[in-house]
Amino acid sequence: MKQGTRRSGGTKGVRQARSDRSREQILRAALDLALEHGYQGTTMAAVSTRSGLPVGSVYWHFKGKEQLFVALLEHCYEVWLEIHSGPEGVRRKLSRGITGLSGADPEHHTKEEALLKAAAVWALSRRLGGLDEDSEVRAAYLRMRAEMFKVDVERITESVPADVTERFPDMPTKLTVLSLAFTDGFYVHANSEVHLDLDFGEYADLAARALEGLVDDFARRAAEER
Amino acid sequence: MKQGTRRSGGTKGVRQARSDRSREQILRAALDLALEHGYQGTTMAAVSTRSGLPVGSVYWHFKGKEQLFVALLEHCYEVWLEIHSGPEGVRRKLSRGITGLSGADPEHHTKEEALLKAAAVWALSRRLGGLDEDSEVRAAYLRMRAEMFKVDVERITESVPADVTERFPDMPTKLTVLSLAFTDGFYVHANSEVHLDLDFGEYADLAARALEGLVDDFARRAAEER
DNA sequence: GTCTATATGAGGATAGAC
DNA sequence: GTCTATCCTCATATAGAC
Structure with a gap:
């Protein structure tokens, strides 16, 4: 063996x-x-x-190095799964995702979660300094990212009013994509050492408000159509 | 010489x-x-x-390699400045930024602009596979990023209603940060080879709507206070 | 200013004793 | 299973002829 x-x-x-x-x-x-x-x-x-x-x-x-990192990613993914169980709305998701960047919320930001975030950057295309297309590490991460996305969608679905999801079935997916984009975008900012004065808590709130406004918008439309 | x-x-x-x-x-x-x-x-x-x-x-x-890339960045920045003159609202900005990712809008997406976007990733912290802290390339890029941010804020300011900016002077800055976060976030998605089926045009619209909703929100508040 | 040959150093990986 | 010494590859950078 x-x-x-x-x-x-x-x-x-x-x-x-x-x-x-x-x-x-x-x-x-x-x-x-x-x-x-x-x-x-x-x-x-x-x-x-x-x-x-x-x-x-x-x-x-x-x-080799690749296998080591694949094993590492697998470990981190297991931890992520354990942590992220139970429902979670867009607001809470954004709050966790964005506020966590400032390092202000260390207890909810394990090393394993941090590594998965970092891996998202490693997995960017070669042009961006990312891993090779045929890298096993990259492939492993992309599999996990797809899984995590599914989990996110499921949990956000539970937080969207039923009449909205009924009329706009892909709303939860869109919300997930948007909030992921927000989180990733702020992640880039947080690691660029520009605008160090950003109040991530405030921006998390603004971002949440913007997305909630979108949901309200669709909810209104769904209601009008009755 | x-x-x-x-x-x-x-x-x-x-x-x-x-x-x-x-x-x-x-x-x-x-x-x-x-x-x-x-x-x-x-x-x-x-x-x-x-x-x-x-x-x-x-x-x-x-x-050396560093100087070569610093010179390259300077060239790209000059091109960027030439292109980005004239007012531009959040919607147009998001549309350009996000839709451009799909490669559907090549004429508005020069190689120079693309390189600046890529450099944003290179400039991420060392932990993320980015350049060293003391890299000249990194320093040069960060200077430019700060400049580009200023330009963006100025141009977005022009697109926000005067009564809103009067009551909430930092609104344009916030909008700029949010739309930058959106753009960067989608940039990460676009380069992760996951969800290839994303309709960036649609998401650009959703993102714009979300941010416009935020502005309306503040506009309402500003009006109520009179 | 242009070119070739080469020094230098870092990092991934292996061989083989124990 | 653990450890040491060593090899191989590749990329930055330089020396020095033309």
């Missing part, structure tokens, strides 16, 4: 336990480093140093 | 003319390559090949 495959079941030997711990140490180190230096900026040597394990061990657990 | 300095005036010798042409060829090659492969993906060797000039020449005209 090697690289990624784990003992299917039964008793865990002491060696196995130690191996698992090494694996986790490596992933942990990769997570920290990736948040500090990005994908390209994270070297296998650095992962080795930070994890306290030699390079050889890293390559024993993961076939 | 060397590297970036140009003859101040007077008659241009034949050698000078040829040198200028070489410089332009190099910049042109860099522009094309940067749009295809990004900053990191553009190698000096490739610039040399594409421009038809040897590596040595490239390093004669520009001290």
Whole structure:
């Protein structure tokens, strides 16, 4: 057994336990480093140093840098799924997404969530300094992004009045896209070191108000048609 | 004279003319390559090949890769300034910004504009795979971004009703930030190769409607207070 | 000013002892 | 499973002839 495959079941030997711990140490180190230096900026040597394990061990657990990051993304996605359960309206979503950028809301912004946000940028096309088209990391992230989008749509659907969704079935999808665009856009701003004086809380409110206004607009139209 | 300095005036010798042409060829090659492969993906060797000039020449005209890209950004910024003159409301701005993403509006989307958009991503923090904090390219871009933001605010101010700006003086700034966030957010989406079926024209309209609703909201409030 | 050959350094990955 | 020494590739940059 090697690289990624784990003992299917039964008793865990002491060696196995130690191996698992090494694996986790490596992933942990990769997570920290990736948040500090990005994908390209994270070297296998650095992962080795930070994890306290030699390079050889890293390559024993993961076939290469790509596989390491795919495993890391999978871990983060699992955490994301655990956190994001239960209904959530546009307002709350925007508030979490935008306010969280200022770092003012650390308890709701885990490292894992932060990494997924960062990965969104890594996955941008090559032209933008993103990963290669055939990168496994990129492919893995895009799969997850699609899944997360679905979850978002479902949860936003629950927050939109029934008569609106009845008349405009794709409204929740549109709202999700718009609020995602908002969040991503502010994410870019927050990481551009321009306009440091932005009050993200205020903008989250403005953004929410703008989208809620849109929903009201459609609600009015739905009501008029009766 | 060397590297970036140009003859101040007077008659241009034949050698000078040829040198200028070489410089332009190099910049042109860099522009094309940067749009295809990004900053990191553009190698000096490739610039040399594409421009038809040897590596040595490239390093004669520009001290290094950073200087080359700073010069490129300056060129693009000049083009941007020429294009973006005259008033422009939020709607038109969003329409240009978002619809342009689909590539459906090529005539209004020059290579230079595209490069500035790409540079916004390059300038993201190191954690996101962006340039180093002390990168000259990054610093140059951030200066330009601040300038472009100012221009945007001025032009959006002209499109907001006078009574609103009177009562809420920072409304134009907020609108600019929101519409920039929208544009940047959709830019991320457009380059993520997810939801390829997005109708950017429709979303540009929705986004514009949402922001216009916000303005109306404030206009109502301003009116009520009289 | 233009060109070729080459120095330099970084990072991903492997070999093979233990 | 763990560790060390080493290889390979590739990109920036320079030296120096013309």
